[in-house]
Amino acid sequence: MILQQIFNGLSLGMAYALIAVGYSLVFGILRLVNFSHGAVYAFGAHAVIFFIGYHFGLIPAILLGVLLTGALGVLIDRVALYPLRKKKSPGISSLITTIGISYIIQNLLMMGFGSEKKPFPKLFDNRIVHILGARISTMQIIMFVTSVILLAILTFLIKGTKIGLAMRAVEQNEKNAGLMGINTNFIIAFTFFLGGISAAIASVLISGYYEILYPTMGFMVGLKAFAAAVLGGIGVLHGAIVGGLVIGVSEGLAATWFGSQYRDSVAFIILIIVLIVRPAGLFGRKGIEKV
Amino acid sequence: MSLLKVENLYTNYGRITALKGINLELQEGEIISLIGANGAGKSTLLASITGTVPVAKGKIIFDKKDITHHRPNDIVKLGISLSMEGRGVFPRLTVEENLLLGAYTRKNKSEITTTISEMYEMFPRLAQRRKQLAGTMSGGEQQMLAIARALMSKPRLLLLDEPSLGLAPNLVKIIFDMIKDINRKGISILLIEQNANMAMRISNRSYVLENGQVKLHGHSKELMNNKEVRKAYLGEIIDPAVSKKVIQSLASSNL
Structure with a gap:
């Protein structure tokens, strides 16, 4: 039973990690907690069923929905956050703006799709595999493997490519990065794009797993992914991954030990304990705040 | 002119x-x-x-x-390229990554590699520390890196x-000789x-x-x-x- 919940937690945790990366990347570059990220996540699954509804076929619908969500990320930055940066407004203005945007997106989804819970189509013919007595569905395996591959691609992109080097430079010092000839606004927009597409993919995976979607689905998942990012050390990529796994597994174990109605609070109890022991998170750097 | x-x-x-x-x-x-x-x-x-x-x-x-x-x-x-005052290098990137960023506007990879080896010839200290994080180097080394990085764009x-x-x-004398x-x-x-x-x-x-x-x-x-x-x-x-x-x-x- 414990093994079962660990497997459940690992697959869900990997998907949390994908969302957490979005918080972490944006925080790294702008020192901003992007509270609209949960709503962007919800938008992802809705965009995909929108395209499925127009008979695009499953794979094209997922691709289009994911890209559209990436574009939404860029749009949020361009329309609402870039003007604030340009006017050198305090960080708190951007923060409250992202909270506002999160509700705007949620309400738009309610207007377009209705606020009730809707079934999300089965992505695969779900079969059960038995590993060491635990029952694992193909959907869980797909969720785990897809997330691992995506996180590996993201890691390579950031550590091994020119645009990734530029992202790390902007993260360390935006002004000096501009003096290197880097178009910093493009890099910031690109970061929002990456955050958007990884949230959308996580959204498809998690909706496919629970076979359900609704406009406010991003609220709790968004908070948990944010907790995962902070737990791992916000701004650190592998921190977000480990954080996601810790939150996912502890949630699974909590469901077995205390009953599934308490699973949400356990994730946050773990977060609080970790932060008391290591205030910067598991892999966080001290003094990350910009002067 | x-x-x-x-x-x-x-x-x-x-x-x-x-x-x-x-x-x-x-x-x-x-x-x-x-x-x-x-x-x-x-x-x-x-x-x-x-x-x-x-x-x-x-x-x-x-x-x-x-x-x-x-x-x-x-x-x-x-x-036009600027070599920034004192600690303008990216502290949590390696010496080599800092140099690569200096050449960000250039496209030809083999030419960039050539310029990097020119910089290592000019600043042998940087060649020894190419994989080191810039922030862990001494003030003089960081200054050399800042100048080398500014030259990477071929200004x-x-x-x-x-x-x-x-x-x-x-060190001041060495830096001024380099400027000449x-x-x-x-x-x-x-x-x-x-x-x-x-x-x-x-x-x-x-x-x-x-x-x-x-x-x-x-x-x-x-x-x-x-x-x-x-x-x-x-x-x-x-x-x-x-x-x-x-x-x-x-x-x-x-x-």
Whole structure:
């Protein structure tokens, strides 16, 4: 039973990690907690069923929905956050703006799709595999493997490519990065794009797993992914991954030990304990705040 | 031919007008030094040229192009590169990654590799530390990295902001020799320095800034003999009676 919940937690945790990366990347570059990220996540699954509804076929619908969500990320930055940066407004203005945007997106989804819970189509013919007595569905395996591959691609992109080097430079010092000839606004927009597409993919995976979607689905998942990012050390990529796994597994174990109605609070109890022991998170750097 | 021309430039820094009508000209191949006290407007002038601070009035012309309102990344592409004061390197990137970022605007990978090996030849210390994080190096090494990184974009004009700041005297001499070498390779240089003595010695011409205005300018050799400049910037005590007193008081204090 414990093994079962660990497997459940690992697959869900990997998907949390994908969302957490979005918080972490944006925080790294702008020192901003992007509270609209949960709503962007919800938008992802809705965009995909929108395209499925127009008979695009499953794979094209997922691709289009994911890209559209990436574009939404860029749009949020361009329309609402870039003007604030340009006017050198305090960080708190951007923060409250992202909270506002999160509700705007949620309400738009309610207007377009209705606020009730809707079934999300089965992505695969779900079969059960038995590993060491635990029952694992193909959907869980797909969720785990897809997330691992995506996180590996993201890691390579950031550590091994020119645009990734530029992202790390902007993260360390935006002004000096501009003096290197880097178009910093493009890099910031690109970061929002990456955050958007990884949230959308996580959204498809998690909706496919629970076979359900609704406009406010991003609220709790968004908070948990944010907790995962902070737990791992916000701004650190592998921190977000480990954080996601810790939150996912502890949630699974909590469901077995205390009953599934308490699973949400356990994730946050773990977060609080970790932060008391290591205030910067598991892999966080001290003094990350910009002067 | 004039490579850089600054015409009647006004720049605000918050509510303060930091530059009040600066005129400056740099010929291709020249070294020009900008000297002046803290807050005279030297760094603001560099920031205006590189496009990091918006210009309020006036013009900056580079190679016959008006670059007054260009963005920093476009200005780098045109051939102006800034070596930042002291710790302007990216501390959590390696030496090599810092150099690669200096060449961000260039496309040809093999040419970039060639330039990197040229830099390692010029600065052997950096070659030894290519995989080290820049923030863990000494001040002098970081300064060398800042200069090498600025050269990576193959600039026609190199702006140097306080290259000797915080360095030991023997290192200062090494850095200044390098600046002369760089200039011999055909790169024009605009140099900001607190160490006015050194700056004027290696530059063709100098501009003295005071309160956001050019107070004096001319050939460095002539300015070095200017009484006012010697008194204000070269640390010379003009009155022999005063200097005698200082020496006596030092002698009697048993230091």
